[in-house]
Amino acid sequence: MSNLVIGGREFRSRLFVGTGKFSSNTVMEQAVLASETEMVTVAMKRVDTAAPQSDDLLAHIRRENIQLLPNTSGVRDADEAILAAQLAREAFGTNFIKLEIHPDPKYLLPDPVETLKATEALAKMGFTVLPYIQADPVLCKRLEEVGAATVMPLGAPIGTNRGLRTRDLLEIIIEQSNVPVVVDAGIGAPSHAAEAMEMGADAVLVNTAIAVAGNPTEMAVAFKEAVVAGRRAYEAGLGAQTFHAVASSPLTSFLD
Amino acid sequence: MKVFLNRQEIYVGSRVTLKELLAGQSISPEGVAVAVNNKIIHKEDWAETFLSNDDNVTVIQAVCGG
Numbered sequence: 001m002s003n004l005v006i007g008g009r010e011f012r013s014r015l016f017v018g019t020g021k022f023s024s025n026t027v028m029e030q031a032v033l034a035s036e037t038e039m040v041t042v043a044m045k046r047v048d049t050a051a052p053q054s055d056d057l058l059a060h061i062r063r064e065n066i067q068l069l070p071n072t073s074g075v076r077d078a079d080e081a082i083l084a085a086q087l088a089r090e091a092f093g094t095n096f097i098k099l100e101i102h103p104d105p106k107y108l109l110p111d112p113v114e115t116l117k118a119t120e121a122l123a124k125m126g127f128t129v130l131p132y133i134q135a136d137p138v139l140c141k142r143l144e145e146v147g148a149a150t151v152m153p154l155g156a157p158i159g160t161n162r163g164l165r166t167r168d169l170l171e172i173i174i175e176q177s178n179v180p181v182v183v184d185a186g187i188g189a190p191s192h193a194a195e196a197m198e199m200g201a202d203a204v205l206v207n208t209a210i211a212v213a214g215n216p217t218e219m220a221v222a223f224k225e226a227v228v229a230g231r232r233a234y235e236a237g238l239g240a241q242t243f244h245a246v247a248s249s250p251l252t253s254f255l256d
Numbered sequence: 257m258k259v260f261l262n263r264q265e266i267y268v269g270s271r272v273t274l275k276e277l278l279a280g281q282s283i284s285p286e287g288v289a290v291a292v293n294n295k296i297i298h299k300e301d302w303a304e305t306f307l308s309n310d311d312n313v314t315v316i317q318a319v320c321g322g
Contacts, residue, residue: 018321018322019320019321019322020321020322021320022320025320028320033282037301041321041322042319042320042321043318043319043320043321043322044317044318044319044321045316045317045319046262046263046314047262047283047288047315047316047317048262048315049262049264049281049283051259056286056287057318057319057320058287058318070318071321071322073321073322083291083294083314084316085316086289086291086296087289087291087296087316088289088294089289089291090287090289090290090298090299091287091316091317091318092318133275138262158322203321205321208288208322243293
């Protein structure tokens, strides 16, 4: 299978994993390692001066082969996102940034106008920008033009586990894109991940479905296998679908 | 004078550096990033960064997220 290249870095794994919603950092670390992911997201928050730094999250996920992908979750507009990205670069020592600007708390849908503005500014500042966005093929082309390193269209709203509700639009995005397409958000089962990969997505990002599983480590392995299977199938070339039956065995009468 | 640390008012002496402010609040330099008035201040500059009245200091750290 071919490797994925983003921001000049090569990834053997096409499964990106988020660190939110796990029952503990130890459970999260076990799932991350079991998934064999090489791209792991982290968020940022303001230090609480009443109860400063507790468990060191980064110690659980810093590995030679893991690229940290800080996100800008919590920002409301492009200006805040740009500041958040700079803070992330300072805190984590990486130019990679998952740009997410979703001011609406009910559906957490990304603001396309602010995301486009921030992507352009951050790309000019040397960031490797991975914007989380609607499954909007036109927006994806605009983001590509202003320097996005990937596009990350959603399958369904964050944390819903509803799968590829945007499938038809994802197909158009994948067909048109000159940058890697990472399907993010809504992937709730390994079959959803395999479906995205069979369609030709370059990677998927999974968090909730692993974190809230009965056994997160086993689920991480299931996603790893599904992503590999889906990618392998895509590269092998899926057979065409037909409406009528097409025989797989000879149809001559058996004893003639 | 008064500064804002993560939006909280804090009263400090008149010639206080960023490094002193953070040490006074028991904020360790590991794994954090700091901006003063929305401008990033690198760790090596904390000791030479003197704060002014009403400065807005933002300190962030990593948390779990997707």
